[in-house]
Amino acid sequence: MSYLASNKRYSSMEYRFCGDSGLKLPLISVGLWHNFGGNSMSTEAKKILFKSFDAGITHFDLANNYGPPYGSAETNFGKLIKSDLGKYRDELIISSKAGYDMWDGPYGEWGSKKHVIASCDQSLKRMKLEYVDIFYSHRFDPNTPLEETADALESIYRSGKALYVGVSSYSAKKTNEMIKILKGRGVKLFIHQPSYSLINRWIEKGLTKTLINNGVGCIAFSPLAQGFLSNKYLSGIPKGTRVSENSSFSKDLITKKNTQIINDLYKIAKKRGQSLSQMALAWVLNNKAVTSALIGVRTVEQLNENIDALKNLKFSKSELYMINQKAIEGDINLWAPSSAH
Numbered sequence: 001m002s003y004l005a006s007n008k009r010y011s012s013m014e015y016r017f018c019g020d021s022g023l024k025l026p027l028i029s030v031g032l033w034h035n036f037g038g039n040s041m042s043t044e045a046k047k048i049l050f051k052s053f054d055a056g057i058t059h060f061d062l063a064n065n066y067g068p069p070y071g072s073a074e075t076n077f078g079k080l081i082k083s084d085l086g087k088y089r090d091e092l093i094i095s096s097k098a099g100y101d102m103w104d105g106p107y108g109e110w111g112s113k114k115h116v117i118a119s120c121d122q123s124l125k126r127m128k129l130e131y132v133d134i135f136y137s138h139r140f141d142p143n144t145p146l147e148e149t150a151d152a153l154e155s156i157y158r159s160g161k162a163l164y165v166g167v168s169s170y171s172a173k174k175t176n177e178m179i180k181i182l183k184g185r186g187v188k189l190f191i192h193q194p195s196y197s198l199i200n201r202w203i204e205k206g207l208t209k210t211l212i213n214n215g216v217g218c219i220a221f222s223p224l225a226q227g228f229l230s231n232k233y234l235s236g237i238p239k240g241t242r243v244s245e246n247s248s249f250s251k252d253l254i255t256k257k258n259t260q261i262i263n264d265l266y267k268i269a270k271k272r273g274q275s276l277s278q279m280a281l282a283w284v285l286n287n288k289a290v291t292s293a294l295i296g297v298r299t300v301e302q303l304n305e306n307i308d309a310l311k312n313l314k315f316s317k318s319e320l321y322m323i324n325q326k327a328i329e330g331d332i333n334l335w336a337p338s339s340a341h
Contacts, residue, residue, distance in 0.1 A: 175211070
């Protein structure tokens with residue numbers, strides 16, 4: 001039986017304008033980096049996407065190499081578009097990216113015009129879409145002129161393959177340069193997707209100011225620091241978690257210092273009537289530069305818990321002071337670009 005969306009899907013979700021554009025994004029967006037790949041999408045993964053849309057989450061974030069294996073998340077999402085979500089296409093914001101390794105040979109990654117445009121075409125075919133709403137340069141390429149990557153984004157935008165263009169994990173300096181290059185061509189840099197969390201605060205050192213001053217939106221990826229900012233790591237590494245399975249989880253997170261910090265943060269969250277992950281999401285959304293928080297979940301239960309973070313987004317001055325005192329102690333800047341980039 002084909003999926004039918006809830007007729008109450010817009011009753012509770014909040015939306016924010018993305019920068020100074022006319023487009024709104026939900027406060028919570030769902031990423032398909034993990035758990036949506038393979039030969040077919042699992043039943044739980046489909047439920048996550050359906051429940052997300054039922055809750056008013058309209059934005060689904062992908063990239064060429066999401067899986068595993070590479071490309072499979074887009075392929076599976078494309079099948080779901082065809083079977084269930086296609087009738088809601090005009091209610092969806094779908095994004096993809098190019099820049100990380102995707103196929104063999106010298107053109108399979110980074111920021112050349114060849115790679116970026118070819119990757120966009122491949123993504124559209126996998127997802128069975130005529131266009132994506134947002135297309136990103138996934139990372140700055142130190143060996144390709146920024147003007148060339150801008151060429152690719154401009155070409156994709158003007159061809160109608162993407163309605164908006166963005167960058168991910170660019171430093172404040174390179175973001176500012178890209179803004180100026182695109183502006184000179186009559187193209188707006190719409191959005192930046194950086195990593196940002198309580199213990200990964202590199203964007204506060206210049207990027208947020210750049211985005212606000214230029215009217216560029218911001219969607220924060222890994223706002224829970226790959227799940228580390230959740231109750232499950234308070235006592236160490238439980239079985240069945242990403243780090244226990246030796247996946248992409250950064251083991252640099254699991255230190256005595258950081259474990260103590262999240263326990264201290266948990267005490268603050270508990271007094272707020274929230275789980276640690278709920279407070280962490282609320283805190284990220286408290287930054288006025290942030291349009292949306294991009295989550296990755298394994299289960300519908302995790303999804304529901306994250307959405308419930310929106311029930312309490314307000315912080316007192318004393319709460320923010322205590323959180324900042326603890327959070328800055330664990331600032332390890334996992335995905336911060338180097339200052340030279």
